[in-house]
Amino acid sequence: MERSLTMEVVRVTEAAAIASAKWMGLGLKEEADDAATTAMRALFDTIPMHGTVVIGEGEMDEAPMLYIGEELGLRNGGPSVDIAVDPLEGTNIVAKGTNGAITVLAIADRGNLLNAPDMYMEKLAVGPESKGLVDIDKSVTENLQAVAKAKNKDISDVVAILLDRPRHQKIVDEIRAAGARIKFIQDGDVNAAISTAFDETGIDIMFGTGGAPEGVISAVALKCLGGDFQARLIPEDEAQELRCEKMGIDVNQVLYLEDLVKGDDAIFAATAVTDSELLRGVQYKGEYCLTHSVVMRAKTGTVRFIEGRHSIEKKPRYVK
Numbered sequence: 001m002e003r004s005l006t007m008e009v010v011r012v013t014e015a016a017a018i019a020s021a022k023w024m025g026l027g028l029k030e031e032a033d034d035a036a037t038t039a040m041r042a043l044f045d046t047i048p049m050h051g052t053v054v055i056g057e058g059e060m061d062e063a064p065m066l067y068i069g070e071e072l073g074l075r076n077g078g079p080s081v082d083i084a085v086d087p088l089e090g091t092n093i094v095a096k097g098t099n100g101a102i103t104v105l106a107i108a109d110r111g112n113l114l115n116a117p118d119m120y121m122e123k124l125a126v127g128p129e130s131k132g133l134v135d136i137d138k139s140v141t142e143n144l145q146a147v148a149k150a151k152n153k154d155i156s157d158v159v160a161i162l163l164d165r166p167r168h169q170k171i172v173d174e175i176r177a178a179g180a181r182i183k184f185i186q187d188g189d190v191n192a193a194i195s196t197a198f199d200e201t202g203i204d205i206m207f208g209t210g211g212a213p214e215g216v217i218s219a220v221a222l223k224c225l226g227g228d229f230q231a232r233l234i235p236e237d238e239a240q241e242l243r244c245e246k247m248g249i250d251v252n253q254v255l256y257l258e259d260l261v262k263g264d265d266a267i268f269a270a271t272a273v274t275d276s277e278l279l280r281g282v283q284y285k286g287e288y289c290l291t292h293s294v295v296m297r298a299k300t301g302t303v304r305f306i307e308g309r310h311s312i313e314k315k316p317r318y319v320k
């Protein structure tokens with residue numbers, strides 16, 4: 001992939017964030033998601049590449065755009081890439097006006113992203129210091145101890161982040177018994193996974209089960225950041241089990257970083273819609289609006305934080 005794609009794709013997440021932020025706090029999650037999807041699609045088609053959506057809004061018959069298999073980009077030359085999108089990660093967050101919603105995408109050379117089906121995935125994410133020391137097959141306590149040792153802190157200072165869901169009660173009990181701390185989130189486990197790799201967030205490890213598509217996107221980010229992400233698909237019925245089988249995935253198999261995103265050429269971009277530990281959300285300032293994004297590339301390990309100031313007068317059509 002060409003390095004210029006790194007800067008191109010951040011325009012896509014910026015546009016999606018600007019569009020969906022218009023719906024912040026209005027209680028309308030579908031509308032916020034549609035706005036992000038429409039803007040993302042329009043901007044993708046300005047980029048000199050030939051992309052195919054491998055993780056998107058659903059199959060063609062259930063999603064009008066950014067569906068799996070949709071082709072994007074100018075398609076007149078340029079690299080052939082796999083695209084994973086979550087136009088609005090945290091639809092409820094935007095509807096409720098709370099923290100942690102992002103617009104997010106990942107791209108990689110064709111064939112390099114796991115085409116994860118829309119089912120649950122058990123996830124474990126850590127930053128670079130703990131890479132190689134945690135193991136999804138080990139107990140929660142052992143992983144917390146490993147992170148404490150890697151970061152040279154007491155286990156009582158280790159902060160785990162996880163979705164606030166009844167299905168996580170066993171993990172919660174074990175974290176409490178180990179004496180570590182929990183930061184619960186209502187939604188948005190891509191943002192949570194990334195936060196483990198940035199010291200300033202104060203978050204050390206992410207546990208729990210969330211969406212598999214979000215897991216692949218998180219894995220790209222952790223690969224760029226030198227962290228680790230391990231996972232396991234959790235099919236809920238026979239149809240989902242069959243889907244895993246068709247993909248050649250044994251449901252007991254651990255999916256390591258290299259299984260989720262192959263090779264070292266992958267790019268991740270996210271723009272905050274609402275505030276989070278890492279990025280400030282979109283702010284409308286009358287004549288202009290501000291965006292805050294992070295974009296990173298696995299091949300070089302470069303991580304860029306980008307503040308955008310977008311004129312509303314000279315606005316691209318997605319600001320309307």
Ligand SMILES: O=P(O)(O)OC[C@H]1O[C@](O)(COP(=O)(O)O)[C@@H](O)[C@@H]1O
Nearest residue numbers: 088089090091187188189210211214
């Ligand atoms: O709400 P569930 O079923 O526990 O699913 C968890 C998944 O939903 C999210 O919280 C938000 O997803 P949406 O943006 O599609 O609403 C993800 O971050 C997470 O992976």
